[in-house]
Amino acid sequence: MTTAPRNAPMALRVAPMALRLALIILLAALVLAPGLFEPVFAPIAPVGGPVIYTRSSLLSLSLSHLGLVAAASLASTIVAVTLAILVTRPAGEAFRPLSRSITNIGQTFPPVAVLALAVPALGFGVGPTLVALFLYGLLPIFENAMTGLTTLPPQVLEAARGTGLSRRQRLWQVELPLAAPVILAGIRLSLVIALGTATIGSTVAARTLGEVIIAGLLTSNTAFVLQGGLIVGLFAALLYDAMVQIERRLARRMGRS
């Protein structure tokens, strides 16, 4: 979903908004009033079997899913950005090559494997999911924050020093705001991965929307699979789109677009 340029015809500008609105309404209906979709899913449900997932409320599953993602991503963001700031200061320079290799190696760890490996250490439930989401979420944010903080235009940094800003002021007033769009892109990647990994979290007994899909897979109920898949997919797409919009707005203001 892209934003049409400002001088595009009216129809082109309205279309993405209309699509967005339609998807939000669809998502809300799927979560809040799943019964409405019984006729849609009935043909693909097993004969005589349930069509709509009712073992737990989809709303509470969604909230628990999103809560897990939000908590883990918030923690990842704080830790990753802090680490990136430390490593890009002169005192932390010795750790920079190491942090790069950790990021490189870490990103080859599959999210599912991180989740599976967290279980032996932490047991079943929300714990391993939260830890896996947190750990895996660190990498894209850290990587982007490093990129953002190390590729700032040198003239701007020089000017900031020239105007007599202290190190702390330079960080808060110049470096972080300028790096913000890049950091946000990292947070977006991390959020999308977390949303997907949280779905798998239901295999380790975390309460997430994956429960619906897994239930469908276990009972060969395609209706459940599709229902759960649609909800998670819509959440992911809307979240991604929202983040992209925020990044664009920020980048436009920074003149870095």
Add this chain to the structure above:
Amino acid sequence: MIEIDRLTRLYDGKPACDAVSMTIETGTITAIVGTSGSGKTTLLRMINRLVEPSSGEVRINGTPTHSEKPHLLRRRIGYAIQGHGLFPHHTVGRNIGAVPRLLGWPKDRIAARVDELLTLFSMDPSEFRDRFPAELSGGQQQRVGVARALASRPDLLLMDEPFGALDPIIRTRAQDDLRQIQRHLGSTILIVTHDMDEAIRLADRIAVMDAGKLVQYGTPAEIIAHPATPFVAEMVGEADRPLRLLALLQVSELAESGPADGPEIAPDATLRDALSACLWSGRESLPVRGTTQRVTLEAIRSRAGAHA
């Protein structure tokens, strides 16, 4: 001979290049001068059909350029651009040999041509042949760019601000080199520049373009002495005109018999240099080297005034 005949290119119905006609003699350098947006680059790019004309045609030695496939046409026309456009993943030798290879020359002929051109541009072939472009200085990259454009002995060499990225001292040297090599090879060159000094220094004929139209086409002396429009006058620079005119003439033209004191001046120095030497050393006349003649301030002054 290159004939440009009512060549026009429209963008969104507006002419970027408007019915330009001119004839370029074989073996000469022609400079197209204009501000940015004047259509000079569009005109150049229509000649090798990187831009297709909306109307009009170009004939090279009588053959219209549209009678041939564009990529085949371009292999006969050399093309050098600002920022050299060398292929970063090919060696200097491979870059220079690019067009001959497209034309299917045998390997040893290409190798010989590469070495010949490198030598011509005062770059030792054994040293430079196998280097990559990024291992050269800016001036060397630019020379390789021009050598590549000349490699297949093209009928015509098109150059678009070829010296634009060079610093002033290297640029002057590159211009002198180009002039020398052009005389040596007898190439026909069409060069686009926004720099009137460069045009005057290099070209036999200058075409001034403004807002898509060719406003004046003539020798440097004509352009300086009789600018056709206020725009051309501004390009030449009102205040610099006498000096620019003198810069076109050699000391030997005004040499007369008579005594003079002080350091000598070379006969092929420009009158502008002679004037400068007179003013700086406070002399009325300078001895001309290798002769018993002199050049006088008086003669220079009246030459500058006698532009009619």
Add this chain to the structure above:
Amino acid sequence: MSDTATTPAGLRGLSPPGLLFAVLGAVSLLLPFMTLRANRIVAGEGLPAWQIAEPGITLPGLTVLALGLALGLPASRPALRLGGALLALAALIFLLTNGATALMQDAGDYARVSPASGFWCLLAVTLLLAADALAQMRPGPALRAVLLAGALGALWATLASGLLSELSIGIEYASRASGFARATVRHLWLSLGSLAVAAAIGFPLGIACHRVPAMRAATLATLSFVQTIPSLAMFGIMIPLLGALVTALPALQAMGIAGIGFAPAFVALVLYSLLPVVANTVAGLDAAPKPAIEAARGMGLTPMQRLWQVELPLGLPVLLAGVRIVLVQNIGLAVIAGLIGGGGYGTFVFQGLNQTATDLILLGALPTVLLAMVAAITMDILVDLSRRTPEHAR
């Protein structure tokens, strides 16, 4: 360097990361090094490193381990630091294998010993020390290939020697050796096969997107939308879609394609692979400097010659970087296939999760991680090799 100003005088010459590893290593020794369990499922008893065997074993082992980490300290000697890491690694394996033998001697028939958090932390610290030393040494592609081959050879030798067979995961492996081999083959088919199909579709599509700007935005937007769909949902949705397709086209069924198992997993992986392949192809082709492209047109290269002689050679590193992303991503995502009967290492992971059998989880997860890392390192080497121009000339 300004870091002399911030480093206390007494520590000058010491590598700050090396110091960190030494401290972390010392702390990790306080954690249980191995676990002894009465059987496969029950919780066990954690033992610190000095209690896993006789002092005749633990003392030299721990001494060498300490020495290895100490060698990681001098900042200016990367080769020495790498040697230290390898020494520490050898000490860890020595302690682990001898500990396993000693602990199993006095334990019951169903008893299992496995590495515990202390071992894993020390292993991580050692590998990070090796990574830090290597990052300092900046080995070229050829040396990296040799190092990778050496590491894999050493790993194979360790596994083949049977030193690890007394560990719980070794016993788990022994009981399903043939299943493991099948899973490996299936996992490779899923990840490499889907990459090949994605490349066959993605490279031409990327070239088309590069040439036709109107296609670019729409294609990339669609593919990034596909990429955001969570993997479990994607694999799930593929089942009914493929099922419907197979019902509609019986010819597919005759070819052995089914709505469950391998086929939906494969298709899902292909879909996920398209974005990195297409996006990197477009970016790679865009990477050629604009004046070089202009000159190529001006000297009369046809569009095909331009593509093969200029744009593709210059964009190759970026194209290969796309392949790297896809390969690593697919190896990880192929685990999900285990949930829909698609086979691969995921089978062990999810069986292990169902049975709460840690060793079975590890039997699936560790080879996946290893495979992904080997793929990443190999692709990085290829990316480096594909840069034609000398490094200093870039």
